[in-house]
Amino acid sequence: MTLVDTINVLLAFATIGFGSAGWLVPKWTMQKVGLADTGTTMGMSEVRAASGALFVMAGAAALVLAHPIAYAMLGFVWLGGGLGRGTSLLVDGRTRRKWGFFASEVVIGLTLIILNLQGA
Known part of the structure; x- marks a missing residue:
């Protein structure tokens, strides 16, 4: 398993973990x-x-499909959360917790997209 594969799987499981809480x-x-x-x-x-x-x-x-496009799509889902959170930062006011969630969403989303759309 390559480093990219490992990161993809870990971030997919993290997504499942956070989703399971909700x-x-x-x-x-x-x-x-x-x-x-x-x-x-x-x-x-x-x-x-x-x-x-x-x-x-x-x-x-993403885990079942196990394809770079599936992991990139997962990244776009995270960026969608970041878009909503960023809108809230601008419109609804800023808090440290909100900035933390926003940063996490953007970092996870961009990581999945960048790692999986290289050469696509």
Whole structure:
């Protein structure tokens, strides 16, 4: 296994891990990102779907397909999170935690894209 393969697999598993938290323990995830329970189940449903199972399936798909384009696509998913977070930094205000999430999303996304689109 090459270094690029190792990084791809580790970042795919990290994606699955982060997604699993949103999917399986949405209340904990909501607490970490400052979301409030409004008394309906829609908030938890959204976290399970958009912050959870979506990332689990994206990471799993990249592992199953095991192709550079699949890992690059996973990078674009992370950059999508970074785009939303960056928008929030500009429009909603800045916090240290938000900057940390943004940096993580951009670094993971760009790493997957750059490593897997070289020569594509």
